[in-house]
Amino acid sequence: MILSRTATTFAPPVMEARRWLEGVDFPTERPLINVSQAAPVDPPHPDLRAALAEAALNSDAAHLYGPVLGDPALRAELAARSTRIYGAPIDPAQVAITSGCNQAFAAAIAALCAEGDEVIVPTPWYFNHKMWLDMSGVRSVALKCGADMLPDPALAAALITERTRAIALVSPNNPTGQEYPSSLLRAFFDLAQERGIRLIVDETYRDFHASAEPPHTLFSQSGWDETLVHLYSFSKSYRLTGHRVGALIAASALLSEIEKFLDTVAICPGQLGQHAALWGMQNLDQWLAGERDEILARRAAISAHMPRLENRGWRLLGLGGYFAYLEHPFAMTSDALAPELVREAGILCLPGTMFHPHDDPQGGRELRIAFANLDGDGIAQLFDRLDAVALPPR
Structure with missing residues (x-):
């Protein structure tokens, strides 16, 4: 059978991860922490939105x-x-x-x-x-x-x-x-x-x-x-x-x-x-500089919280931009662990299997955390929940 072009590749990973949320309830006291996608959730600067509105209303081009x-x-x-x-x-x-x-x-x-x-x-x-x-x-x-x-x-x-x-x-x-x-x-x-x-x-x-x-x-x-x-x-x-x-x-x-x-x-x-x-x-140069400072502060918060996870066998493999890349200590592979984290910890993140060839076992030991939409308190809550995960170790 001749495959179509789209059939030669896998399903969009972020959309696949969102399906793990179906049928899962997130109580008010423990809302979902979504660190699956590297995208700002806040709207643009108000002045930029005003400039957009002005162009939409007054610029035919x-x-x-x-x-x-x-x-x-x-x-x-x-x-x-x-x-x-x-x-x-x-x-x-x-x-x-x-x-x-x-x-x-x-x-x-x-x-x-x-x-x-x-x-x-x-x-x-x-x-x-x-x-x-x-x-x-x-x-x-x-x-x-x-x-x-x-x-x-x-x-x-x-x-x-x-x-x-x-x-x-x-x-x-x-x-x-x-x-x-x-x-x-x-x-x-x-x-x-x-x-x-x-x-x-x-x-x-x-x-x-x-x-x-x-x-x-x-x-x-x-x-x-x-x-x-x-x-x-x-x-x-x-x-x-x-x-x-x-x-x-x-x-x-x-x-x-x-x-x-x-x-x-x-x-x-x-x-x-x-x-x-x-x-x-x-x-918006000054505003963008502030955005960078905030991302760097969140990066620093990840580093500050890592020692308590390291004590349980986690490892920080990479950190920068919008991402922390972690090696987890559990026996199950990351493609099984990531949906489990949704149900047991209220955390949506992506497994390392999505970033490796299917025959590379390394991906089964890794998770990607897109932390840019978490403030300091959110990062602390993320680490609290990861620290509390109780699964058989590798």
């Missing part, structure tokens, strides 16, 4: 088709901001706006890969990247991370074949939270440049990086645009998840190929979302 590669003013603003962040010149012609960062990845793969090609993806992987590669007929080549949750360029080099078209990295990482050191990203860039393949770097969570220094120097490398494909999202930074606004920075020649994909799939990014992203970049 906000309701019409726009350029396939995005609004020129937004492309120029992102190019200028990226130039300031990375200390290297980026031209607006090297920027495309997409309907979310997932679409940016999909567009890049469509422009770079043919049926049967390969992309090297570190594991634990971001499941939507894996899903799109499956549906594109592109083989995901698993690059297993070390105990520090960082991929090794030397191991990646050994995986490159004549069908390899790219290496795809996410930093700060989803699902582990690890921030890849600048030197590591440079090593992967050098490898990709030397072997004539692309390096895709997804920096969706860049604005919540713990360091005040530039995340990397890749845009300063000679001929960067012939190797690097940079992905970014406005969704987390400006609370615009429902508006689907992402971006891609690469060689203008590659963007010409990507334009074909975008025109066919969406014609253009949503105009109101682009308006919001532009207004946010122009007006």
Whole structure:
């Protein structure tokens, strides 16, 4: 039987996890703690919402088709901001706006890969990247991370074949939270440049990086645009998840190929979302700095609470961005443990099996906690409940 493209991959993990809530009651004194999805639940800044409303009411263009590669003013603003962040010149012609960062990845793969090609993806992987590669007929080549949750360029080099078209990295990482050191990203860039393949770097969570220094120097490398494909999202930074606004920075020649994909799939990014992203970049720097400080405070709270779980056999494998990645101490595998945590602890999180190849037992020992929507008290309650879980140990 010939499979459809969608039948080549698995069901959306977050939607699968939500089904675990069916038939479960959460008493008032112990409401559900939902740490399954890395998305802000609060609405955008009030002034940004007002700017959106004003555009909806008074800008005719906000309701019409726009350029396939995005609004020129937004492309120029992102190019200028990226130039300031990375200390290297980026031209607006090297920027495309997409309907979310997932679409940016999909567009890049469509422009770079043919049926049967390969992309090297570190594991634990971001499941939507894996899903799109499956549906594109592109083989995901698993690059297993070390105990520090960082991929090794030397191991990646050994995986490159004549069908390899790219290496795809996410930093700060989803699902582990690890921030890849600048030197590591440079090593992967050098490898990709030397072997004539692309390096895709997804920096969706860049604005919540713990360091005040530039995340990397890749845009300063000679001929960067012939190797690097940079992905970014406005969704987390400006609370615009429902508006689907992402971006891609690469060689203008590659963007010409990507334009074909975008025109066919969406014609253009949503105009109101682009308006919001532009207004946010122009007006909300101080507010965004406060958002970063709050995320870093929650990250610190995770670290402060971990010792009591470590005493019971838990391990913190990665922390950063929106995520804490944990190794649990129980005999059952994480795909059985995660639904059990819903019923017994009122916690909805994702099992590590969703981030690994199905034949890799490592995923059965891991859980992803998306902590960005928990304040300090919520994080304390999360650890109280995890500490109270009584199951047979491994």
